Amino acid sequence: MNRLKHLFEHKKGPALSIYFTAGYPELNATLDIAEALEKAGADFLEIGFPYSDPVADGPVIQESSQKALDNGMTLEILFKQLKDLRKRVTIPVMLMGYVNPVLQYGVENFCRDAAKAGVDGVIVPDLPMYEYEELYSECFAKHQLSNIFLVTPQTSEERIRKIDSLSNGFIYLLSSSSTTGKNLSVSQNVEDYFKRIKSMNLDNPVVIGFGISDHESFQKANQYANGAIVGSAFVKLLGSGDGYLEKIPEFIRKIKGSGVS
Template sequence: MEELAIMNRIDQSFKEKKDILNIYFTAGYPHLDDTVRIAKALEEAGADMLEIGMPFSDPVADGPTIQDSSQKALENGMTIATLFEQLKNLRNHISIPVLLMGYVNPILQFGIERFCDQCAEVGVDGVIIPDLPMQEYLDFCQVYFKEKDIHNIFLISPNTSEDRIHLIDQESGGFIYVVSSSSITGAKKGVQEGQLDYYQRIQSMNLKNPQLIGFGISDKETFDTACTYANGAIIGSAFIKQLNEDSSEEAIKKFVKGIKG
């Protein structure tokens, strides 16, 4: 029991669960004060992990659906400082792992050490920063992440070399974010040609870190397929579209049930 008490929640989740459903949503969307409400609704609905997006004006890895939500959140007044203020009582409501996803410029402007301190203070377990170069992370950031036991999650794609995948596996913790295709985020129907070969290749590498598949996971079919080859999957754009239509707790519960069955 003592080991579990000090284990990062992400590591604990992978130790205890399989077929993990990680759901992304943008902080401050649809409304500025929706962040914790949506997080609570997702946990109650059965999500295993949460990925909260920090809106940025130039989200290069994101498709139009998440870009639109990011722009709206910025217009609503969302900032990193505002997000941390919203999350200060997070662990009074949420027990599952929580990650922040965003881009390096706003984090550097906020201050990397201050950012890690705030993550630890509110109970954030990991971060995903798609445009943070590996060497910059190792040289300037890793010390702060490790000090606060915050996992920095790296992304790989079909174009990532095996050498780099092994380096990422060696230098990171939590899980590896397996980008399903060489494209921006966005909900796609079904499994695209060549994806299964890619999933099988990663599976056969026997990496030490678990893997979650993201980009294009949109429904039960694509989620179940991802879980065949990895430890679970990440859904983003499809959930943002759900929030566009109906962000009520009942609708969120129905969405999650539709994915997990």
């Protein structure tokens, strides 16, 4: 059983995913951060590979991407860092980024190296669904990588059903159509959207991202989903100066709340 499937079938309570940008705040901090997050109680991770034009990202993650690029981070370096991933981290790990660097690296090379490192899946927000299905799905399947699709409040039921049929990890439910870093505000429209998705009884677990930053928003999201993703709030912590690794346990505790494993 793959790590993602095992997580969602056996996890008691909501799952917490943490996103961070590879190469930020320091080039070689990737595995130190990942290991610290698992020890602190994160259930799965999203490691972002930086890109110079991150259109879906808010200012915090944009800044972290630029800093990571300035530090010298590339996909080649990231995969070299990840060669020891499974010696230090046991929870599911996703790679997240934009399609341009993947195409430049080569989709086959990317999938091969991700699988070799022990990566469980990939989130590429600007990869069109039809391109994935027609051109790349066999490559992902060959290397046993889940491709994670994003759903927004504007996504039609027909498309969501199609995404569900193509997915074998989880579905990434955006809380809004804005960029990352906006606080989750569960208005009536957003609540209706969450309820609509939940009522569809999809085959894949649903994880909510964008705007999850504290225990309250984590709890709100998990009324409607199997887990939630924290990104910008954690990236801010990484940019807060020396000692960021020591701050991780308290950060995770505050998101999950006392008594939540």
